[in-house]
Amino acid sequence: MSEKALVGSAIIGQSGGPSAVINASAYGVIKTALESKNITTVYGAYHGIVGVLNDQLMIMDEEDPKELEKLLYTPSSALGSCRYKIADPDEDDTDYKRILEVFRKHNVRYFFYNGGNDSMDTCNKISRYCAKVGYECRVIGVPKTIDNDLYGTDHCPGFASAAKYIATSIMEVSRDSQVYSTGMITIVECMGRHAGWLTAAAALAGLKGDGPDLIYLPERSFDMDQFIADVKRVYEEKGDCLVAVSEGIHYADGSFVSEAKTSGTDGFGHAQLGGLAARLASVIKAALNVKVRGIELSLLQRCASHCASATDIEESFQSGKRAVEAALSGITGKMVGFRCQRDENGYQCSYELFNLADVANTEKKVPLEWITPDGNHVTDDFIRYCLPLIQGETRQSKVDGLPDFVHLRRVFAK
Amino acid sequence: MSEKALVGSAIIGQSGGPSAVINASAYGVIKTALESKNITTVYGAYHGIVGVLNDQLMIMDEEDPKELEKLLYTPSSALGSCRYKIADPDEDDTDYKRILEVFRKHNVRYFFYNGGNDSMDTCNKISRYCAKVGYECRVIGVPKTIDNDLYGTDHCPGFASAAKYIATSIMEVSRDSQVYSTGMITIVECMGRHAGWLTAAAALAGLKGDGPDLIYLPERSFDMDQFIADVKRVYEEKGDCLVAVSEGIHYADGSFVSEAKTSGTDGFGHAQLGGLAARLASVIKAALNVKVRGIELSLLQRCASHCASATDIEESFQSGKRAVEAALSGITGKMVGFRCQRDENGYQCSYELFNLADVANTEKKVPLEWITPDGNHVTDDFIRYCLPLIQGETRQSKVDGLPDFVHLRRVFAK
Numbered sequence: 001m002s003e004k005a006l007v008g009s010a011i012i013g014q015s016g017g018p019s020a021v022i023n024a025s026a027y028g029v030i031k032t033a034l035e036s037k038n039i040t041t042v043y044g045a046y047h048g049i050v051g052v053l054n055d056q057l058m059i060m061d062e063e064d065p066k067e068l069e070k071l072l073y074t075p076s077s078a079l080g081s082c083r084y085k086i087a088d089p090d091e092d093d094t095d096y097k098r099i100l101e102v103f104r105k106h107n108v109r110y111f112f113y114n115g116g117n118d119s120m121d122t123c124n125k126i127s128r129y130c131a132k133v134g135y136e137c138r139v140i141g142v143p144k145t146i147d148n149d150l151y152g153t154d155h156c157p158g159f160a161s162a163a164k165y166i167a168t169s170i171m172e173v174s175r176d177s178q179v180y181s182t183g184m185i186t187i188v189e190c191m192g193r194h195a196g197w198l199t200a201a202a203a204l205a206g207l208k209g210d211g212p213d214l215i216y217l218p219e220r221s222f223d224m225d226q227f228i229a230d231v232k233r234v235y236e237e238k239g240d241c242l243v244a245v246s247e248g249i250h251y252a253d254g255s256f257v258s259e260a261k262t263s264g265t266d267g268f269g270h271a272q273l274g275g276l277a278a279r280l281a282s283v284i285k286a287a288l289n290v291k292v293r294g295i296e297l298s299l300l301q302r303c304a305s306h307c308a309s310a311t312d313i314e315e316s317f318q319s320g321k322r323a324v325e326a327a328l329s330g331i332t333g334k335m336v337g338f339r340c341q342r343d344e345n346g347y348q349c350s351y352e353l354f355n356l357a358d359v360a361n362t363e364k365k366v367p368l369e370w371i372t373p374d375g376n377h378v379t380d381d382f383i384r385y386c387l388p389l390i391q392g393e394t395r396q397s398k399v400d401g402l403p404d405f406v407h408l409r410r411v412f413a414k
Numbered sequence: 415m416s417e418k419a420l421v422g423s424a425i426i427g428q429s430g431g432p433s434a435v436i437n438a439s440a441y442g443v444i445k446t447a448l449e450s451k452n453i454t455t456v457y458g459a460y461h462g463i464v465g466v467l468n469d470q471l472m473i474m475d476e477e478d479p480k481e482l483e484k485l486l487y488t489p490s491s492a493l494g495s496c497r498y499k500i501a502d503p504d505e506d507d508t509d510y511k512r513i514l515e516v517f518r519k520h521n522v523r524y525f526f527y528n529g530g531n532d533s534m535d536t537c538n539k540i541s542r543y544c545a546k547v548g549y550e551c552r553v554i555g556v557p558k559t560i561d562n563d564l565y566g567t568d569h570c571p572g573f574a575s576a577a578k579y580i581a582t583s584i585m586e587v588s589r590d591s592q593v594y595s596t597g598m599i600t601i602v603e604c605m606g607r608h609a610g611w612l613t614a615a616a617a618l619a620g621l622k623g624d625g626p627d628l629i630y631l632p633e634r635s636f637d638m639d640q641f642i643a644d645v646k647r648v649y650e651e652k653g654d655c656l657v658a659v660s661e662g663i664h665y666a667d668g669s670f671v672s673e674a675k676t677s678g679t680d681g682f683g684h685a686q687l688g689g690l691a692a693r694l695a696s697v698i699k700a701a702l703n704v705k706v707r708g709i710e711l712s713l714l715q716r717c718a719s720h721c722a723s724a725t726d727i728e729e730s731f732q733s734g735k736r737a738v739e740a741a742l743s744g745i746t747g748k749m750v751g752f753r754c755q756r757d758e759n760g761y762q763c764s765y766e767l768f769n770l771a772d773v774a775n776t777e778k779k780v781p782l783e784w785i786t787p788d789g790n791h792v793t794d795d796f797i798r799y800c801l802p803l804i805q806g807e808t809r810q811s812k813v814d815g816l817p818d819f820v821h822l823r824r825v826f827a828k
Contacts, residue, residue, distance in 0.1 A: 171817055
């Protein structure tokens with residue numbers, strides 16, 4: 001794209017729960033911004049918008065370019081993240097005045113924010129506020145969320161790497177849990193409070209026969225009696241049973257299974273420690289009296305850069321790069337997203353811009369028609385959707401047999 | 415080695431908890447046995463010694479050699495495992511008579527057993543029984559245990575891959591848990607009921623600054639008050655704290671922390687579900703009132719073949735190969751093990767034979783002098799010991815972005 005001249009500095013900030021590839025997006029922004037002659041200085045906000053409010057800006061121009069390249073293969077938010085929810089500017093503009101003050105101080109004319117729904121909301125509000133007060137600043141959102149729940153875009157950077165890790169781990173656990181002639185029931189808990197994309201990714205493990213027997217997503221109400229009956233049936237047929245379950249499953253009344261008081265089945269009847277997997281394991285143990293193991297994939301699924309998808313890394317980098325290119329061409333108030341084709345020619349991903357206002361605070365869930373009628377598995381539609389995204393292996397370099405993560409110098413602007 | 419002629423068939427069996435590379439050892443046995451002209455048929459016992467007792471023997475000669483090679487990169491026990499404890503032959507020789515019957519039926523003259531302490535005990539008893547009744551059968555143990563607690567050998571096949579996975583995951587979790595400006599305490603639970611080798615491996619993550627602040631092993635008694643004080647001190651100094659803890663930590667009276675009734679700190683005072691990590695997290699939460707997360711690495715650490723150590727794969731394969739070579743040369747009643755040198759010339763591993771009688775039922779623990787005086791970390795001695803073992807990446811092939819595990823035909827002998 002041609003550049004529509006606006007000379008000034010740029011800020012990139014990261015927000016929300018990190019992923020294995022959020023730094024790849026940041027690198028896309030940083031590298032492209034450093035190469036632009038219209039961008040005078042590239043700042044990394046320390047802990048997202050909080051770093052802007054605190055005027056804690058790290059000068060990316062001061063970093064070794066070779067070290068910066070390791071961002072492609074370093075999990076978590078290298079610039080620091082936050083969970084700060086910014087007010088509506090029409091109700092309280094204190095934060096916005098401060099942001100504008102910092103923007104003016106450093107002549108910030110480009111603002112890139114890398115995160116999920118809330119971050120796109122922040123982006124949108126800052127974009128609107130700048131326009132309202134007549135301060136020219138181009139604001140572009142760079143998507144990130146392992147939850148894959150952003151509206152508009154085909155999928156979200158970060159999802160595919162988590163999906164690849166989940167499918168790989170499920171394959172390994174499936175092998176491990178079938179090793180004894182005495183059967184085993186294994187319940188694996190995946191992240192996803194409202195959307196079941198990550199848990200659905202467990203189904204990819206079934207492509208070579210090592211997948212879960214049962215999958216439960218938050219898109220459908222959970223019924224404990226039906227769950228016990230499902231597990232019992234599979235166990236009696238096969239001699240073992242592997243279950244993938246989303247942390248966000250809930251009863252028909254909307255209450256989370258993970259937070260509900262346990263029923264009488266465990267003999268105590270009070271809230272327990274341990275996650276959903278441990279809770280369901282105790283229910284099954286009480287109901288069927290067989291060997292049961294609960295496994296919570298926990299943080300591991302969102303930071304496993306050693307098992308990242310090369311496709312995800314590349315697309316994440318490109319979203320950062322395209323964000324800067326869009327801003328340089330004069331665009332503001334948009335989020336970079338993907339439009340993808342999956343047909344006989346394979347998988348093709350193109351980059352598009354979505355209105356921040358449309359994206360912010362809208363959750364995209366797994367289509368109900370991609371869940372089997374009995375609510376305990378996903379259809380081939382999901383496999384066709386997800387499989388192209390996990391292709392390719394990371395080229396993360398190793399030192400002493402361990403990942404070589406980035407170490408930033410973190411030189412702060414005065 | 416030259417062969418001392420004994421013509422007959424061979425059995426390879428796997429036993430105990432699986433690992434990421436136990437199949438690499440099995441492949442070493444199977445490939446070498448298939449190539450020997452003195453070994454007429456190679457059988458895989460279905461579920462270890464139980465498969466022998468049930469006369470369920472899979473003919474390895476019937477498998478596609480190319481498929482068998484995938485054993486190098488497939489986790490868990492592809493032949494099936496068991497936890498069957500065989501009686502002392504002087505007290506009850508029922509099982510031994512049956513084993514001899516099956517051995518005679520298939521003219522089994524070579525028996526290889528792939529497992530941990532108990533398996534070496536089984537090996538030893540079968541070896542002695544065969545000698546006693548005058549049935550010539552050469553019996554060799556092939557070590558396996560992620561716990562790394564076998565006596566004699568420098569280390570055990572399977573340990574290094576689990577160690578590499580643990581160190582890698584700890585590095586990733588360390589990055590993830592430092593992402594917010596609001597601090598976080600993260601407690602990661604590793605396997606190891608009596609020996610702390612796996613938990614100690616978390617220290618490798620510290621080589622590039624992403625290691626745990628505190629490490630607790632079962633070799634030292636655990637003191638909850640000291641633990642809380644340690645965590646508090648680190649958290650106040652750094653603003654966050656990462657802890658690696660062995661599932662087997664116990665109080666001075668020997669009772670496991672994971673099994674103890676919880677103290678009053680959680681307000682209930684009764685046994686809880688969830689593992690040790692969740693339990694310690696609740697104690698810290700109650701004591702310090704900060705954000706705490708407990709993570710249990712669970713089965714993942716013993717089956718993560720996608721993150722296996724190439725050194726471990728090679729050494730595991732070699733132990734199987736050397737076991738067959740030793741048997742063919744006339745040796746019986748031994749276990750293959752490693753003698754290693756670590757000096758200015760690097761790391762060198764040679765293969766030795768150990769007496770099964772010495773190995774069986776003796777546990778090797780982390781030397782107390784490798785634990786820091788205050789009992790909450792390990793010394794550089796451990797790093798020097800462990801680091802060479804995790805070198806090199808697996809060459810596991812992928813299909814559709816996922817591991818390509820072995821699928822055996824499983825043709826059973828009549």
